[in-house]
Amino acid sequence: MEDILRNVVEHGLKEAAEFVEIRVQDFAGVYVRVVDGKIRNLVNRGEIGAAIRVFGGGAWGFSSTNNLGKQSLLDALKNAVSLMKVAEKHTETKFKLHPVGPFVEHLSARVKERITNMPIEDKIKYAIEASNAAKKKDPKIVSTSSMYGDSVGSVIVCNSVGTYVEEEVSYVSASAVAYAYEHGMRSEGHHNIGVTGGFEHGRVEDAATLGDKAAEKALRLLKAKPAPAGKFYCIFDPHLAGLFIHEAFGHACEADTVLNGESVLEKRMNTQVGVEELEVIDDPTIWGLYGSYKYDSEGTKARKKVLVREGILNEFLQSTETASRMKLEANGSARASGYHVQPIVRMSNTYISPRNWTFEEMLEDIKEGIYAKGMNYGYTDPSKGQFTFKCEEAYLIENGKLSTIFRDAAFTGTILDILRNIDAIGKDVEHMPGICGKGGQSIRITSGGPHIRVKDVVFGGIV
Amino acid sequence: MVELLDFGLKAMRSAEKLDADQIEVFLADTKMLTMRMERGTIKSAHSLTDSGASVRVFWKKHSAMSYTTSLNQDDIVNSIKTAISAAKAGRIDPNFTSLPEPKPLPKVVGLYDTNVDSFSIEDATCMLMDAAKAAKIDEKIYSLNVFLGVGSQRVAVVNSLGVMCEDKCTSLGVSVNVVAKVGDDMSSGSESKFSRIIKNVNPDGVGKKAAEHAIRSLNAKTISTTATLPVVLDPKAAAVIVGGALTAPLNAENIQRGRSYLCGKMGREIGYDKFTVIDDGTLPEGILSLGFDAEGVPSQRKMLIENGVLKNYIYDSYTAGIEKRDSTGNAVRISGGMGFADYRRPPYISTRNLIIPEVKGSSEDFISEIREGIWLCETDDLPNIATGEFSGLMAEAYKIEKGEITYPIKQATIGINMLDFFKNIEAIGSDSRQIVAHGIDGIVRNTFIPSIMVKAARIAG
Numbered sequence: 001m002e003d004i005l006r007n008v009v010e011h012g013l014k015e016a017a018e019f020v021e022i023r024v025q026d027f028a029g030v031y032v033r034v035v036d037g038k039i040r041n042l043v044n045r046g047e048i049g050a051a052i053r054v055f056g057g058g059a060w061g062f063s064s065t066n067n068l069g070k071q072s073l074l075d076a077l078k079n080a081v082s083l084m085k086v087a088e089k090h091t092e093t094k095f096k097l098h099p100v101g102p103f104v105e106h107l108s109a110r111v112k113e114r115i116t117n118m119p120i121e122d123k124i125k126y127a128i129e130a131s132n133a134a135k136k137k138d139p140k141i142v143s144t145s146s147m148y149g150d151s152v153g154s155v156i157v158c159n160s161v162g163t164y165v166e167e168e169v170s171y172v173s174a175s176a177v178a179y180a181y182e183h184g185m186r187s188e189g190h191h192n193i194g195v196t197g198g199f200e201h202g203r204v205e206d207a208a209t210l211g212d213k214a215a216e217k218a219l220r221l222l223k224a225k226p227a228p229a230g231k232f233y234c235i236f237d238p239h240l241a242g243l244f245i246h247e248a249f250g251h252a253c254e255a256d257t258v259l260n261g262e263s264v265l266e267k268r269m270n271t272q273v274g275v276e277e278l279e280v281i282d283d284p285t286i287w288g289l290y291g292s293y294k295y296d297s298e299g300t301k302a303r304k305k306v307l308v309r310e311g312i313l314n315e316f317l318q319s320t321e322t323a324s325r326m327k328l329e330a331n332g333s334a335r336a337s338g339y340h341v342q343p344i345v346r347m348s349n350t351y352i353s354p355r356n357w358t359f360e361e362m363l364e365d366i367k368e369g370i371y372a373k374g375m376n377y378g379y380t381d382p383s384k385g386q387f388t389f390k391c392e393e394a395y396l397i398e399n400g401k402l403s404t405i406f407r408d409a410a411f412t413g414t415i416l417d418i419l420r421n422i423d424a425i426g427k428d429v430e431h432m433p434g435i436c437g438k439g440g441q442s443i444r445i446t447s448g449g450p451h452i453r454v455k456d457v458v459f460g461g462i463v
Numbered sequence: 464m465v466e467l468l469d470f471g472l473k474a475m476r477s478a479e480k481l482d483a484d485q486i487e488v489f490l491a492d493t494k495m496l497t498m499r500m501e502r503g504t505i506k507s508a509h510s511l512t513d514s515g516a517s518v519r520v521f522w523k524k525h526s527a528m529s530y531t532t533s534l535n536q537d538d539i540v541n542s543i544k545t546a547i548s549a550a551k552a553g554r555i556d557p558n559f560t561s562l563p564e565p566k567p568l569p570k571v572v573g574l575y576d577t578n579v580d581s582f583s584i585e586d587a588t589c590m591l592m593d594a595a596k597a598a599k600i601d602e603k604i605y606s607l608n609v610f611l612g613v614g615s616q617r618v619a620v621v622n623s624l625g626v627m628c629e630d631k632c633t634s635l636g637v638s639v640n641v642v643a644k645v646g647d648d649m650s651s652g653s654e655s656k657f658s659r660i661i662k663n664v665n666p667d668g669v670g671k672k673a674a675e676h677a678i679r680s681l682n683a684k685t686i687s688t689t690a691t692l693p694v695v696l697d698p699k700a701a702a703v704i705v706g707g708a709l710t711a712p713l714n715a716e717n718i719q720r721g722r723s724y725l726c727g728k729m730g731r732e733i734g735y736d737k738f739t740v741i742d743d744g745t746l747p748e749g750i751l752s753l754g755f756d757a758e759g760v761p762s763q764r765k766m767l768i769e770n771g772v773l774k775n776y777i778y779d780s781y782t783a784g785i786e787k788r789d790s791t792g793n794a795v796r797i798s799g800g801m802g803f804a805d806y807r808r809p810p811y812i813s814t815r816n817l818i819i820p821e822v823k824g825s826s827e828d829f830i831s832e833i834r835e836g837i838w839l840c841e842t843d844d845l846p847n848i849a850t851g852e853f854s855g856l857m858a859e860a861y862k863i864e865k866g867e868i869t870y871p872i873k874q875a876t877i878g879i880n881m882l883d884f885f886k887n888i889e890a891i892g893s894d895s896r897q898i899v900a901h902g903i904d905g906i907v908r909n910t911f912i913p914s915i916m917v918k919a920a921r922i923a924g
Contacts, residue, residue: 030549033809036720038556040781041809044529044545060507066532083508086584090592092504120552128554143720179722179849186724186849226852229689229878229923260501261606261642264649340511377903379843381858383606383642383651384683386874388844388856408847410854412874412924440799460854460876460923 017054027153049339059087102162111198133211157299189217194290194433227409233369242447243375255322264385274419284348290433302332337441352449355425426450467619474539495614560784573748579633597670605644626759643677652676683873702898702910707845715782724851734885744815750802822891854878875924
């Protein structure tokens, strides 16, 4: 394979491209979706394909194919070059590309229990058990769903600076959803897990626990009151703090967004963006997390990035292109969700570093406030820095104690205001697995942090 | 050109001796060109061809799916074999009755445009430039990003009960994102247009509109209040809220399992008596139209809500089987705003093109009647399926005072239960627009909807 890929890269250089890259991606896996204990989808997935990207005079041409024969690769190359030439004619931002490397390495997935060695019956059993465990929890649970998904594959990146890296990727994810009903009230509880690596016991939560947690959440929410609207002193749990830092801040740190003039953080490098205690990290090199990798989709070696240090904006997430345009070095943040798409600047495992508050200490000081937990979803307009988040559950805080539970609490604000309003950061970090979408590509990430306490958070509600 | 159907039928014939009770093959052949312009200059061009087949097999009420990224007969048969062995490893599902039987298909017009299919990279470049030029209406325009996607797709469905359908369609979409900036104040605006037919896509209009959104939302203020106010929803916001309140909650799976706030509401009056919602898989030129659904069931036009009364849930063949009724043709494999199917994705239940019929008036008329209220132009939030409660960020909204728009609002939220929303509709306009939205739930919705005025919603900021 290496000879063919290197040969195609050579051809590309002869065709007047300044830079040529081939990425070959393959994967195989199983996806099971269970509804009320019955299999609704059982899917054997798997494919292989190659992505060819060429660069010249400030423009990219890109083509992909699922035929890995040499002629097919050469045809795709030719196609990419002709697209590049048209784009080049119309591009005004001329720049030179400065890829980091060469890197040459072959990495096997670090797994104890290989997914491919596990019989499909065990995977089905896992999904059914999760659904059944949720159902058995309480007669008020009227319906359940669960999902198990895994994949093993490899990514090869070969480029014209001599890089040839091959990384094996293996991951497992699962989720359970429980629906509860009582006295005309309905509620829904989710729980999900995701890791890179194999199906190791202890790292992958057992099916019964997965279902149990979803059911418990649904049951708690059955008693929940509609959320109040207004401005509150607030504590975010680690999941929500993580989602917040990913959505509201992390996306604005993506250098492509910055270069496009769409980030509120443009021209704020090395300035104070949050309280002094705040440190924000993006680190794909932590073993086993859902957003981990050793090399990015451009074959740049991944490393830990300190986005904010002591409250000061320290670093953006960079691809080869964005780093070249900013006259910096790529930091391994270019990721592509498959062979049919181009790498774009993405996060990996993003989190707020822990400090020394305990949850109880944070709670003590609050006369009236809200403890917001978990994440349903969130989104941001990075140019305005405006965001909104939907919490899974929220509790009223009265005189330092948790009282009424609320459902459907959503809060909103602008990034820089919130980061300056943090007045306590906890010691308990958790990393939550998730899927992040950008430019039509969905990739695996984690977002995490400790409990954080924030002043003046605007909640929207129906009361 | 070999017909897709032939590949499917041949594979089906070779699989006859295999140990399966029913087999379905879904085939798709897609050709696409996408171009991206960043900050007013062309950045990348990408061409993609993707063909493949997805098979679903049923064996003694066990089922499984597999797919291959080729249309080669041997590869399809191998996928069938893989799916059969997976199905055998699975469990019985007594709820499964049968794949659909063949039925006559409606003729849907305006799905394919040769001008779109033959769109060249030069055509795409011109269209991008036109959209960008139209967006540069003002020196406040700080950043300008344009995306163009154009392509064609052939799809076919065959099954062992004799379903055999094939059709082709085209799609063209332009979307423009603009950031306006004055001093430290930044705001953004976006607009897009997707169509099967070239004549419906006016790049100038898309660019201009996006720029207008960005400029008019500069200088936004917080409202610093929590109050119950009347709200006028622009079609763009109305499409997201109304679509989100119906697609998943009317999905028969969520109804049968007691998961939806619309459970038990069939035939009941749930809203304003002029509020009607139609789901139409046969709409001429509709981006989610095709003569058949992802299981080969004929597409339908049907009332979801008629004059405020809930009329229909949406079914695939599995959920229809549970109630011993026919599928409504709402099984889809749509992925992405172009409205193309992805054979990798198992069929799921979703609405097709949604139409909310016009009544009378425009947003200007409604605004002029309001002493104090909100004009909501954009939100991306969705209601909670279980409770019907909606609370979301008003991404683009304006304060209404004494019948006039006074200022853009930032950081404010809107909250309302959707059952109250439907009942509190006070007026429906005659200013319909087509809104294609790729929701945060991953669902693509194509909605034709006018401005809607709602008496009271909870506003906080």
